[in-house]
Structures are given as C-alpha cells and as structure tokens.
Amino acid sequence: MHGMDVTLDRVEVTYPNGFTAVQPTDLTIRAGEFFSILGPSGCGKTTILRAVSGFVDPSAGRVMIGGEDQKGRSPNQRPTALIFQNLALFPLMSVRDNVAFGLEARGVSKRDRHAKAEELLHLVALGDQADKKPGELSGGQKQRVAIARALAVEPSVLLLDEPLSALDLKLRQHMRAELRDIQQKTGVTFIYITHDQGEALTMSDRIAVMNKGRIEQVGTGDEVYSRPDTAFAASFVGEINQFPGRVSALDGEMAYIDTPLGRLLGRNPQRLQPGAEAILFVRPENMGFQTSESGQPFGNQFNARMVRRDLEGAFINFQLQPEADTPSVALHLTNSGAVPAFEADLDTKVGFTCESALVLPKGQLARTGREEA
C-alpha cells in the first residue's frame, strides 16, 4: 500500500436545487498525509469527500489523485475507499466476508481473499472475531471492521466521514490513537472529515478549516490553533475570548483596538489599518488574574466580576463578567500554581499579554454552542 496525493483544482459543487455546497476550492493533500477537514455541519466538507470518492461530480474544476484527473471515473474505479459515517457494514455477512468483499468484487479467489481479510483483521486487532456478524460487535469493533474492509482493497487514499461520531467519548479518544497508528503503519493518505476540533488537532498532520463551502485556513494543528487566519477559524477551533472593536493605532507588528473594555493591544498579522473593524481574540488559557503579588502587569487588563468556577481536573475554568456590558469572559488556569479562591460577584482584575492576543478582521464567527454529535 502506498499513499497518493490529492489535488482539488478549482473544484466547485452545486447541487441540482441550486445550492452551492462547495465554492471554487484549491487544495493539495500530500501523499501519505493525515489530513483533516474541520467545519460545522453543512459547511460542505462531506461534499468534498464525496467529490473525491466519485459519488458527486464537481460542477466545475478537477479532482486529481496521484496526478490523474478522475473525471468520468465512478467510485468503483478510483483508488479511494470511503468509510461512511454510519459505517455501512453488510449486516448479513460475517466480519470476514465484509472485509473480503472488495477483493471478492475484484475476482480474488476465496482462499486468497480470506487470507488477506485475516491479515487485516489482525492489523485492527480483531483476529478472533472473523466469524461473527457485525451486529454482534461493539461500536469500536465495528469501526475497526469498516477500516479493515476499506484497507482490503489497498486504496491509496482513505476517506473517513466522521467515523467516530457514534462512539462514546472514551472510545473516541482511544480510536483516535488507533487511527493515527493505522495511518502510519500503512502509509495511506487519510482524508478525515470531522466537526470535532479535538479529533482534528490530535490526529492530523494538517487541517483545513471550512465554513460555508469555503476553506478558510490550511495548516498544522499548531498553526490553526495558535495563528488562525480568520475570525471563523479562531472561534471554531477551541474556545476563545472575543473583543470586537475598531483598530485605532498601529505599533510595529501590533495594533491597538478600541473596545467597550477600553484600548487593547494585540498582534496584527494581517496588517489591519486604523479604522478597520476588527476582533481581538485571546485564548482562555492565556488569560490571568492580575494580583498585587504577581508583579509584572499584563499588557492588557480590565476589571471583572467572578461568575462561576468549574473544576475540570487539570484546568480550573473561571467565567467572569467585565464591568462593561460585554459578553462574559473565560479564563483557564492550570490546577498547579496559585489559584485564587472563588467567590461569586468578587471584583477582580484580569488581563493577558499583548503577544498572546490576535487582532483579526471582523468576520463570521462560529456559533458558540458548537454542536456535539
């Protein structure tokens, strides 16, 4: 098995009802890469997957796999295998026959295809379940059967459509590691669709953040998390505090932004000019309490009232209400250093460094109550 690269060249998908699910998109996925497409439901990520696998014809542009244009090739002629969200295992066949199905369709003899199925079932640690029916397996085992079945046809590109969404949290976290492991063992290109940023960040070599049929940013997990390009990418990937306002002055690489909380300073990677409508973003873990003992004052600070304190284990999450009439602010502290005692309505002073804040052009934000499947 070896991975192939996938290139979308101005691919656009408009459905017969006139809805454009994917705006013209350029994207290059490298051979052997674990690539995630991250976005809310309805953003077009599944449509991209279906265009690569051949179930959807792009209305414009080309899908290239391994340098070859896939136009006119149906799903059974492409070097891809798709793992469906509901897995779509064949309920009446044994696990072995499920895995061997692709080889059966290729006319491989019974002995050879069963041998191959056994080998793959061992790869996914299901060697002793071959005679069972899918209905007798647990959620995680079904998941692994689906992966083995897809790998049996030796695809160069494996497409995964939110395959973990039906599993419970523990299993999901376990399967992340396992998927990553299988990807590295086989070297196949994985294109992984998800709305769960945790999945995307932990598994992927690179991530594309997608919204409303457009790819907003492509980068490594670190890049997307720490240096988002757009307001949407910032607000969709991880929790983040938002302070909308207007750029008032520049200071080298930094920009001042006037917000209801006063003038705040943050990095200005896109060189916004004074007068531009903007949002200053800062992660909750970059926020801190400004106490008299903590010495070094933060570059940005404001007064806020404590509203809630949630213990989350490694982190303690505070919710604070600034004096000004703005949305509440989240602040996460590691549960090791000095953590101030909580008291409802206690007045405090909080802040963040200028380097940890990012000023980005105003744009569409992700819904805060992000859907969890």
Next chain:
Amino acid sequence: MTSNRLLTFYTWAFLVFMFAPLLLMILTSFNDTSPPSVTDWQGLTFKWYEFFWMPETDLRADDVLRALDRDRFVGCFGNSLRVALTVVPLALILGLAGAVMLTRWQSRANGLLWWVLLSPMLAPGVVLGLSALVFWGRVGVNAGLFTIVMAQVTFIAGYPMLILMARLQRQPVEMEEAAMDLGASPLRIFFRITLPFLAPALVSAGVIAFLASMENYNTTMFAKGGSCTFATEIGAMARNPNGHPPVINAVGTVIILLTVAAAVTHAMLQRKDHRA
C-alpha cells in the same frame, strides 16, 4: 364510563358478527344433513370431508354426494394451484422491479409511476377481469388459465411491491454505496447486498401473493372463460337454489385453518426479521 361500556359492547358485537358465521359454518360441516343446518342436528359425520378421498362406491351410495362432480372439483383446485404458482413468481419479479425503481431511482416521474403501478390494486376487480378478457380476446388468446394469470398479476404484483418498498426504504443507501466504493458492479451489489437483505420480505410477499391468487373470485370470474378455479367452482356450487352441499362448509373450514396457519407463520417470520 358509558363511553367505555359502549366501546366494549361494540367490540364484542363486532367480533360476534365476524366470527359467529364462521363458527356456524364449522359446526355445520360436521352435521349429517344437507343443505347445511345447525338447528336440525342429524348426528356427527366426517363425510363432507371424506368426500374428497372416499372410494367411488361409497360416493355413489350417498344421496347428496353422488350429485356432485368430484373430479371436476379436484380439477378446479388443481387449476387454482397452477395459477397461484405462476402468479407468485411473476408478481414477485414485477413487484421487486417496481420497488427498486421507486426507492432507488430518484426521478420526478416517481409520483406518477407510483400511482400507475398501484392503480390496479384500487381498481374494481370486475374491471380488471373484464379488461383482461377483452384485451386478450382482441389479441386472439382464448380466455382460460392464461388470462386468469394475466388478470391476477396486474393487481397482485402491487402487494409485493409495497412490502418490498417498505423493506428497501429501511436499508440505508450507504450500504449499496459502500459496496460500489469497494469496486462491486451494480449486478453484484444487487445479488450480494440488496437481494439477501430482501429475502424475508420476499417470503412474506410470496405468501400474501399466493393467498390473494387462491382466494380471488371476481377478477377470475371474468377472465376464466370456460375454465374454472377453486374459488369460482365453490361460487358456482353455492348458487344452487336448493341450498349448497355441506362439502363447501368442510372446504371453508380447511381454508380457515390454512389461512390462520399462514398468517401465524407470516407473523413469526416478521418478528424474526425485526429481531435481526
């Protein structure tokens, strides 16, 4: 409370109206008198059942039975079986084709097609029988078993179609897409994925089509020409102005038993199917 009592009364009245005639019919099939009667009890007998296999000499000795044409009766029953066994596979094939088309072939014409394919089920059986008679007469085919089969298939195929459609709608399309993605041709997908999934529904549909064919009277009556089926022959015997022989009651009793047995089997198959 009154409304509740009214409902109870209605339910019991309904059941009595439904089942009392059947019970009376079963009783009369064991009474040694003709025409059938429950009030005039002449003693227990099994001869109305034995009629079908008793020796010719015993048959001749009985006043009532010797008036009946046993060979014709058995022959008509054989015709019914032959018709049903032809109708069932035809109805299954046509019904399956219709079901696959209506559930998998997404087209604007689906709504229209649905009504066209189902209209024979709604049309009066008399009309179907008559139109089959006229059509095949014009084509030059004499009315007989063939026209019976053709007339019955037009509406009986609707039952398998409805049953198979319900089943197909429960199979996620992803199953077929997954098979295709793994390299299977449409033909292989049909035989390896779709057909096995439909198997239990095909059995139910076959049983229902068989029963529908066996018991059909009105459509068959018009399409039969000079031939006969079990249902039309019983109908002919029942029209006897001097009252029909209790043999018919015996036949009716057997049919009730078979119907109940078939319904129970069908219900059990379905339950098994739901568990799977």
